[in-house]
Amino acid sequence: MRRNDHVILGQERSMSRCTRVWAKFFAFGALCAPLFPVPPAAAQTPAQGLTAAQMREDLAVLGQTWARKDRSFTPEGRERFELALRRTTTQVEGMHPHDFALEVARLAALSGNGHSAAHLPAMPSLPVRLWWFDDGLFVVSARADHAGLVGAKIERIGRASPEEALQRVSQFIPGNDAHRKVESTPFLTNPRALERAGISPGAETVALTVRDRSGTRRQVELHADAEPARGHTWEVLLPEAMDAPGRWVHVLDALQVRPAAFRSETDLEYEWLSSEPRVLYLRSNRIYSVDEVRLDLKLFEMTMKELVDSAPQAVIVDLRYNMGGNYLNTILFAQALPELVAAGGKVLVLTGPVTFSAALVTAAMLEMHGDERVLFMGEVMGDEPRFWAEGDLVQLPHSGIEVRYSDYFHDWGNPCREAACLWATRIFGPKRPISLAPDVRVPTTFADYARGADAVLTAALALALDADVGCAAQRVRGAQAARLATPAGRACVAR
Structure with a gap:
């Protein structure tokens, strides 16, 4: 096995000459504004002295500025929003600032569009x-x-x-x-x-x-x-560092080795799960870099080092806990990867309800370019193929609440021909209808999670190896814990 320990590419600072050439070629990616919003930090807690008049002024900005900029409303949805806005405006007398923030969230949610949302202030939370x-x-x-x-x-x-x-x-x-x-x-x-x-x-x-x-x-x-609440939704699945001040107890604390998906948050991490046949596993929690090295360059460097000289039988791309970023970082990788697997090989894309925004787009681009070589495994993704995104934030003047509007349309299930389609979606989007539904549904149960078993990755590896699930589970545990030297591991590898 060429590599059985995981490599975090963000920690590799050396870039090859080929990568530097690539950087010049693809420099436009750094010039573009992010195509999808990065989950923001919570807004500051509204002042306890927020008056009814100030709340009404904030609601006026929500209706006259944010709602006019946001293009995701259907005509019926816009009517519901305007009616609800008028009703809320008459009810703010004596309203607690946190209740007001929740009302703003409720009004923004009437868009029905996952990207058009209020960023709530920090509020007291259960322990x-x-x-x-x-x-x-x-x-x-x-x-x-x-x-x-x-x-x-x-x-x-x-x-x-x-x-x-x-x-x-x-x-x-x-x-x-x-x-x-x-x-x-x-x-x-x-x-x-x-x-x-x-x-x-x-x-x-x-x-x-x-x-x-x-x-x-x-x-x-x-x-x-x-x-304030710790973590942004899915991050609660990751235990805090053992020496973190005020550390909370976590269900995974008892595990000596955690599944790769729950090690830590990363922009790109990969490891070989099998050397014969060659199966590469890579995962990403964000479609943007965590450091000064751009993600598209990290993907290129990994491709050159690991895939070009010796085609893998399968590549498992884990996007289950990725909420997006900027899909310009993954366009060329998604085009190239299906062409780099061996004849008859597969690209297995792991998805779930957290898979959102640019992560969904990355999965769609892999499907577009891989066709029958690409399979989706796991669960339904966190958005529909058709959605609105881009836009910017509108900050309400008194509460400080930020609300994101969406002003460009995306269709990643069909060719995007609407006038509101983002230019990049027209150019890089599908040229024929495709499906983003899981080809193989594999649920994640609490029992599996708590005992450190990754049923989705195990099923993907079994498919890649054309092996039974028990053998694949042994390989997953063995590779990730560097324990393939055990008798059970050797027997599984020999199959």
């Missing part, structure tokens, strides 16, 4: 972090004094089942069902949002009914923590 798995809603992390809740399944939040609570907080979240589910977890631990959605009666405490890991069903009452 637990939740995530949706195929088998329900679970506590993945908790403050140390609530460590006994880690791993518990949520059975009720206040008056509602988790599914009912999801439906009610979805009023604050634009986008498709998968995206709303991903973005719901900060709202489900926000007492103010739960109160406003009619789920819990108070803005300071919330009653949870849980079934803990011993199987015991119990009710706990949690108080809001003044500390």
Whole structure:
């Protein structure tokens, strides 16, 4: 095996002469504004003295500036927005600033477009972090004094089942069902949002009914923590560093070796899972660089070093926990990769509900250029092939809340011919209809996640090796823990 330990390319500073030539050729990528927004830091908490007059002025800016710039509304959606805006304007007297922020989020969500959203201020949150798995809603992390809740399944939040609570907080979240589910977890631990959605009666405490890991069903009452929520949705799946101040207990703390997908956040990381046949696994959590070396150059360097001289049988591209960035970084990589696999080989793209924006576009471009060589595995992505993006932020003058508008159209399931289509989508988008649905659906359960098993990657490797799932699981565990020297590992490699 040429490489069985993972390499973070962001830590490799040397660039070949060929890469420097590439940099000059593709320099336009650095000149373009990001085609998709990077998830922002939370806005500052609105001043507690925000007056009704100031709120009305903010709502006027929302209606007269933001809504006029945002082109994602349908005519019916715009009518609903204008009606709701007028109603909210009459109800702000005595409204708490956090309730006002939630109202702004609700109004923006009427666009129905995942990119057109309000960036909420930091608010008090419950001392637990939740995530949706195929088998329900679970506590993945908790403050140390609530460590006994880690791993518990949520059975009720206040008056509602988790599914009912999801439906009610979805009023604050634009986008498709998968995206709303991903973005719901900060709202489900926000007492103010739960109160406003009619789920819990108070803005300071919330009653949870849980079934803990011993199987015991119990009710706990949690108080809001003044500390802002940790992580942006999916990042709650990653444990904090062991020496982090005020570190919270995490369900993965017991694992000696974590699955690659949950090691740490990265722009690009790769490793060989098999040397014969050659199977490369690469993952990315963002379509932009985390350092001064551009992501398109990192992808080019990896391609030159690992793929050009010896074609792999399969490449597994893991975009499951990638919310986007700038797809100019992946255009040429997506064109080239399907041509670099061996005859009869596959590009297996792992997707899920977090896969959004430029990550969805990258998956679409791989499908466009790979055709039958490309398979999607995992779950439905966090947006539809047709959506609105680009745009910019409008900051409301008194609350400081920022709301993103979207002003260019994308269609990554069909040729984009509408007048509002972004130029890059016209040029680099599909020339024929394609599907972005999973070819092979593989769910992620809490039981698998908690024990460090990656069912999606295991299924992909089994397909790449034409092997049974048990053997593929051994290879995944072995390669990622550098344990292929074990007898079981040797037997699996020999197959």
